[in-house]
Amino acid sequence: MNDMILYILKRILLMLLTFVIIFTICFVLIKALDNSREDAMYADQAAVEEARREALGYNKPILEQLRIYAKNIITKWDWGTSWKIDRLSTVNDVIFSRLLPTVLVNTYSLIFSVPIGILIGIYSALKKNKWQDYTLSTLTMVFYSVPSYVYAFIVQYFIAYKLGLLPIIQASLREAGGSYFTWIMFRSQILPVLALSFGSIAGLTRFTRAELTETLTSDYMLLARTKGLSKSQATRRHALRNAMVPILPAIIGSFVGVLGGSIIIEQIFAIPGIGPIYVKAISLLDYDVFMAVGMFYTFIGLAASILIDLSYGFIDPRIRMGAKKQ
Amino acid sequence: MSPNEYREPIEKGAFEFAQLDKNIHDLKFETKPIGYFKDAWIRFRKNKSSVVAAIIIIVIVLFGLLAPLFSNHAVYESDITYKKKTARSFLLSKIGLGTAITHKTVNQNEFNYIYGIGVAATFNKETDKNASFDIAAANKYNPVKSYSATVDAGKTYYNVDVEVYYQEGFQFKQITQKEYDAIIAWEKESGLTIIYPVLDVPLSENDANMWYTEAKNGVYVDNYKRDKNGDILYETPIASSEKDAPKQYRVRILYYNYYIYQNGNEPQYILGTDTQGYDIMVRLAYGIRLSLLLSVFVSIINFIIGAIYGAVEGYYGGWIDLIMERISDILNEVPFLVVATLFQLHLVRTGKVSAFTALLFAFVLTGWLGTAYRVRTQFYRFKGQEYVLAARTLGAGDARIMFKHIFPNAIGTIITSSVLVIPGVIFSESFLSYLGIVNLQGKNTTSLGAMLANGQGSLMNFPHIIFWPSLVISLLMISFNLFGNGLRDAFNPSLRGTEE
Numbered sequence: 149m150n151d152m153i154l155y156i157l158k159r160i161l162l163m164l165l166t167f168v169i170i171f172t173i174c175f176v177l178i179k180a181l182d183n184s185r186e187d188a189m190y191a192d193q194a195a196v197e198e199a200r201r202e203a204l205g206y207n208k209p210i211l212e213q214l215r216i217y218a219k220n221i222i223t224k225w226d227w228g229t230s231w232k233i234d235r236l237s238t239v240n241d242v243i244f245s246r247l248l249p250t251v252l253v254n255t256y257s258l259i260f261s262v263p264i265g266i267l268i269g270i271y272s273a274l275k276k277n278k279w280q281d282y283t284l285s286t287l288t289m290v291f292y293s294v295p296s297y298v299y300a301f302i303v304q305y306f307i308a309y310k311l312g313l314l315p316i317i318q319a320s321l322r323e324a325g326g327s328y329f330t331w332i333m334f335r336s337q338i339l340p341v342l343a344l345s346f347g348s349i350a351g352l353t354r355f356t357r358a359e360l361t362e363t364l365t366s367d368y369m370l371l372a373r374t375k376g377l378s379k380s381q382a383t384r385r386h387a388l389r390n391a392m393v394p395i396l397p398a399i400i401g402s403f404v405g406v407l408g409g410s411i412i413i414e415q416i417f418a419i420p421g422i423g424p425i426y427v428k429a430i431s432l433l434d435y436d437v438f439m440a441v442g443m444f445y446t447f448i449g450l451a452a453s454i455l456i457d458l459s460y461g462f463i464d465p466r467i468r469m470g471a472k473k474q
Numbered sequence: 475m476s477p478n479e480y481r482e483p484i485e486k487g488a489f490e491f492a493q494l495d496k497n498i499h500d501l502k503f504e505t506k507p508i509g510y511f512k513d514a515w516i517r518f519r520k521n522k523s524s525v526v527a528a529i530i531i532i533v534i535v536l537f538g539l540l541a542p543l544f545s546n547h548a549v550y551e552s553d554i555t556y557k558k559k560t561a562r563s564f565l566l567s568k569i570g571l572g573t574a575i576t577h578k579t580v581n582q583n584e585f586n587y588i589y590g591i592g593v594a595a596t597f598n599k600e601t602d603k604n605a606s607f608d609i610a611a612a613n614k615y616n617p618v619k620s621y622s623a624t625v626d627a628g629k630t631y632y633n634v635d636v637e638v639y640y641q642e643g644f645q646f647k648q649i650t651q652k653e654y655d656a657i658i659a660w661e662k663e664s665g666l667t668i669i670y671p672v673l674d675v676p677l678s679e680n681d682a683n684m685w686y687t688e689a690k691n692g693v694y695v696d697n698y699k700r701d702k703n704g705d706i707l708y709e710t711p712i713a714s715s716e717k718d719a720p721k722q723y724r725v726r727i728l729y730y731n732y733y734i735y736q737n738g739n740e741p742q743y744i745l746g747t748d749t750q751g752y753d754i755m756v757r758l759a760y761g762i763r764l765s766l767l768l769s770v771f772v773s774i775i776n777f778i779i780g781a782i783y784g785a786v787e788g789y790y791g792g793w794i795d796l797i798m799e800r801i802s803d804i805l806n807e808v809p810f811l812v813v814a815t816l817f818q819l820h821l822v823r824t825g826k827v828s829a830f831t832a833l834l835f836a837f838v839l840t841g842w843l844g845t846a847y848r849v850r851t852q853f854y855r856f857k858g859q860e861y862v863l864a865a866r867t868l869g870a871g872d873a874r875i876m877f878k879h880i881f882p883n884a885i886g887t888i889i890t891s892s893v894l895v896i897p898g899v900i901f902s903e904s905f906l907s908y909l910g911i912v913n914l915q916g917k918n919t920t921s922l923g924a925m926l927a928n929g930q931g932s933l934m935n936f937p938h939i940i941f942w943p944s945l946v947i948s949l950l951m952i953s954f955n956l957f958g959n960g961l962r963d964a965f966n967p968s969l970r971g972t973e974e
Binding site for chain 1: 808812816819820901904905910933934940947948952954955956959
C-alpha cells in the first residue's frame with residue numbers, strides 16, 4: 149500500500165505545483181491587461197476611481213499584488229470582489245450561487261446517459277461485425293461528432309418551438325417557485341439535459357464497445373468458455389468486469405467535470421450557471437471573477453485527471469493484489 | 475473422398491513435364507511492389523465510410539472555393555432591407571425550392587396590410603388609380619401568393635402564403651434631383667415603376683406600406699398626397715438649411731424595383747440572407763475557407779513542433795525526457811478556454827495582432843502536446859531496434875537517425891493524429907465565436923462560428939440563418955472523424971488482412 153500512497157502524494161504535489169504555476173501566470177497576465185476600459189466607465193469620477201484603485205492596491209507592483217492576493221486566498225479563502233457582475237459581492241458568493249444550476253443539469257445528463265451509453269456499447273460489442281453493430285457504430289460516430297450546440301438548436305426549434313412540448317429556456321428561479329427542485333424547473337431542464345446527453349451517450353458507447361470487444365477476444369474468455377461457462381455467464385463475469393476497468397475511471401472523471409459544466413449549453417438555455425459568468429466576466433472585464441472562474445476550471449481539470457489516474461488503481465484488482473503482498 | 479478409399483492409378487502418360495530447360499529461379503516479380511503508402515491507400519479504399527467522408531470533405535472544400543462564383547453578391551455586400559430572408563432562386567423554384575414563400579396565419583388587419591402592398595403596386599400613373607382587389611391578386615408584386623380565410627369565433631383569420639421579398643414593399647427615401655432624374659429615365663427605359671405616390675403623412679412616419687386610411691371588403695381608400703388641383707404628388711421637397719445644397723426629395727419607392735435599378739438583376743439568394751443582409755451562401759463559403767485554413771495551419775504547426783519535441787524526448791530519454799515531460803504536463807493542464815481568452819484580451823483588444831492570429835497562437839500553445847506524446851511513444855518503441863543500431867554503426871548522426879530512420883516508422887500514427895486535430899479546431903473555433911470570446915466576423919471575412927453567433931437570436935423565426943453553418947460544421951466534424959479513423963486503420967499494419 150505504501151507505493152500507492154507515495155504515488156498519490158507525488159501526483160498531488162505535482163498537481164499543486166502545476167496549479168501554482170498556472171495561477172501565477174494567469175494572475176500576471178490578467179493584471180497586465182490594459183484596464184483603461186474600466187477607467188472610462190468612471191471617467192466623470194476620476195478621483196473616486198483613483199482612490200478605489202489605490203485602496204485595492206492596483207497601483208502596487210504586480211508581484212506585490214500577487215502576494216497579497218495569494219495571502220488572502222490562503223488565510224481567508226478570499227478570492228476578491230466582483231465589481232461588475234454582482235457589484236460589491238464577494239467572488240466566492242458569485243461562484244457558489246451559480247454552482248447549483250450548473251451541477252444539476254450536468255448531473256441529470258450524466259445519470260441519464262451513463263446507463264444508456266454503456267448498454268448500447270455492450271449490445272454493439274456483443275453483435276460485433278453484424279449489421280446491428282455497423283448501424284450502431286455509424287450512428288455513434290455521427291452523434292459523437294455533431295457539436296452539442298447543434299442538438300440544442302434542434303431540440304429548441306422542434307420540441308420547444310414547433311411542437312411546444314417543453315419550455316425553450318430554463319425557467320428562472322422565481323418562475324419555479326424559488327427552488328431548483330420543483331416540477332416546473334425540472335421540466336424546463338429536460339431540453340438542456342437532452343442536448344448534453346446525445347454526445348456523451350455516443351462517447352460512452354464508443355468507449356464501452358472498444359473496451360468490451362477487446363476483452364471479449366482475450367484468452368481468459370476462451371478459458372472461461374472451455375471451463376464450461378455459457379457465453380452470457382462468461383461475458384458477465386469476466387469480459388464485462390475487465391472492460392469496466394477503464395470505463396469506470398472515465399465516468400468518475402466526468403462526474404468531476406460536471407462542476408465545470410458546459411458553457412455553451414448553459415448560454416443557449418439561459419441557465420444561470422458558471423459558464424455564463426465566465427463569458428460575462430470577460431466582456432465586462434470583471435478581473436477577480438475572471439481570475440477565480442479560470443482557476444476553478446483549471447482546478448477541475450486537474451482534479452478530474454488525478455482522480456481518473458487514482459481510480460485505476462482502486463478499481464483494477466491486479467494493482468490491489470500487487471499491493472497486498474508487501 | 476476419404477483417404478482410405480481405393481483410387482484408380484493414374485497412367486504414366488497422363489503426366490507431362492511442366493518445364494525442363496527453362497530457368498524459373500531468379501525471375502523478377504511481375505507485379506509492382508506495394509509500398510507503405512500504397513498499402514495504406516488500398517486498405518483505406520476498402521473502408522466505405524471513410525471514402526464517403528473524404529468525398530464529403532472534398533465537396534465542402536469545393537463549395538468553399540467555388541460557391542461565390544454562383545452568386546451575384548460579393549462577400550462584403552449587405553442589403554439591410556433584404557435581411558433574414560429565406561432562399562430565393564428562380565432556377566430552384568422550378569423544383570419547388572427557393573421560392574421565398576412562408577406560410578402565415580394572420581388576422582384581418584394584418585392581411586389588409588400585406589395584401590395592400592400588392593394593391594398599391596398596381597398603381598397606374600396614367601389613370602391615377604389602383605387596380606381592384608381581385609385584379610391585384612395576379613400582380614407580380616403582391617406578396618400574398620395564395621390565401622384562404624377561416625372564421626373563428628366571429629373573427630376572420632387568413633392562412634396566407636407570403637413572398638418575403640415582395641413583402642418589404644415600399645420605403646420612403648430621400649434623394650437628390652440628379653438621382654430622381656436618373657430613376658425616371660430608368661423607369662422609361664425598363665418599363666418598371668420605382669417611384670410611387672407619396673403619402674399624406676408627417677415626415678416622421680417611416681412605414682411607407684401603410685398607404686391607405688381604410689380597407690373594407692377589399693376596397694382600399696388611399697391616402698396619397700394631392701396638390702390643390704387634386705393631382706397626385708410623387709415627391710415631397712425637403713427644405714434644406716444650406717443655401718446652395720442640391721434639391722432633396724422625399725419619395726416613396728417600391729424597393730423590389732429599386733433593387734433591380736441598383737443591381738441590374740432581381741434579388742436572388744440561393745441560401746437566403748443573414749441578420750445583416752449578407753448572402754449566406756457566399757459568407758458560408760468564406761467561413762469554410764477561414765475555418766479550414768485555421769485548422770490546417772494548426773494541424774501543420776502542431777505536426778512540426780510535436781514531431782521535433784517528441785522526437786527529442788523519445789530519442790534522448792533520461793533527464794532530458796524527464797524535464798520535457800514535466801513541462802508538457804504543466805502545459806497540458808492549462809485550460810484552453812482561459813488561454814484563448816487571455817490571448818484575445820492581450821493581443822486583439824490592444825490591436826497587436828488579428829483575432830485569427832491570436833486564435834492560432836492559442837491553438838498552437840497546447841495543441842502540439844498530443845502529437846509530441848505519440849511521437850515520443852513511437853520513438854521509445856523503435857530506438858532500440860537493430861536497424862537503428864545498424865545506422866549508427868554506419869556512422870549516421872542523431873538527427874539523421876531520428877528523422878530518416880525512426881520517424882518514417884511513426885509517420886502513420888502522426889498523420890492520423892494531425893488529421894484528427896482538424897475537427898477539434900473547427901469545433902473550438904465555432905464554440906469561442908459563438909460565445910463571443912473570439913470575433914472573426916468582418917466585412918470581408920467570417921468564420922463558421924461567427925455565422926452561428928450571427929443567427930443565434932433568430933433561431934425561432936429564421937432558422938435558416940443558423941441551419942447552414944450548423945450543417946456544415948456537423949458534416950465537417952463527422953467527415954473528419956470518420957476520415958481520421960479510416961486513416962488510422964489503414965496505417966495500422968497489424969490490422970492487415972483482418973477485414974476479410
